[in-house]
């Protein structure tokens with residue numbers, strides 16, 4: 416890529432232009448990711464969510480816990496989609512592909 420300040424060709428992964436010293440868009444992209452992560456630094460606990468899904472999943476409790484309230488209420492009304500939906504959620508939590516209400520992965524401690 417090229418430096419937005421002086422136009423010099425620099426490495427695609429460079430965060431600072433070697434010619435003029437100005438920060439590249441990579442630096443901004445990195446700080447944006449950090450800002451997003453600090454939005455929910457703790458995250459929801461993986462094991463807690465897994466256990467809630469296992470024991471109380473048919474009432475959508477694991478979705479209440481992770482702030483997916485809309486889905487949780489719907490699961491409560493349908494008793495976890497007759498158990499199938501909860502089973503899918505349980506597998507997604509196990510394989511760590513489950514996301515909380517903010518779109519963040521669960522945190523394993």
Ligand SMILES: [Zn+2]
Nearest residue numbers: 418421432435
């Ligand atoms: Zn430059």
